[in-house]
Amino acid sequence: MSYMVEGVELETDNDGFLLEPNFGEEVVKVIAEAEGLTLTDDHWSVVKFMRERYQEDGHTPNFRNMVSMLTENDDSIDWKKRLYELFPMQPNRQSSKVAGLPQPLGKGGY
Secondary structure, eight states, X not given: OEEEETTEEEEBOTTSOBSSOOOOHHHHHHHHHHTTOOOOHHHHHHHHHHHHHHHXXXXXXXXXXXXXXXXXXXXXXXXXXXXXXXXXXXXXXXXXXXXXXXXXXXXXXX
C-alpha cells in the first residue's frame, strides 16, 4: 500500500502507516480520506498535538497519556469520548496514521 500525495508516492507498512514521517498538510488530507474521515478543526488540533509529541519525544503517546496531556491543555472537553468520536478506529493509532507518522510502538504507542 502507498499514498499518492502531490504526485509523489509515499511508502507505507502493511497497516497503512508511513514508513517515514511526513509533516505536510496535504498528506493529512489524503490519509484522512483513505480512512473515511472528514477533517474538522478538532481533527487538525489532534494531528498537530500528535506531530508535536512525535517531534519532541521521538514517538507518540499511548491513549491514556494522550487523554491526560490533551486534558491538561483543555479540560473543558471529555477527551476520552471526543477522541473516539474523531478517530473511531483506535484513536492513538488512527490519529498517528492521519498525522503522517510511522506506526506507534508497541500496543497503542508509548
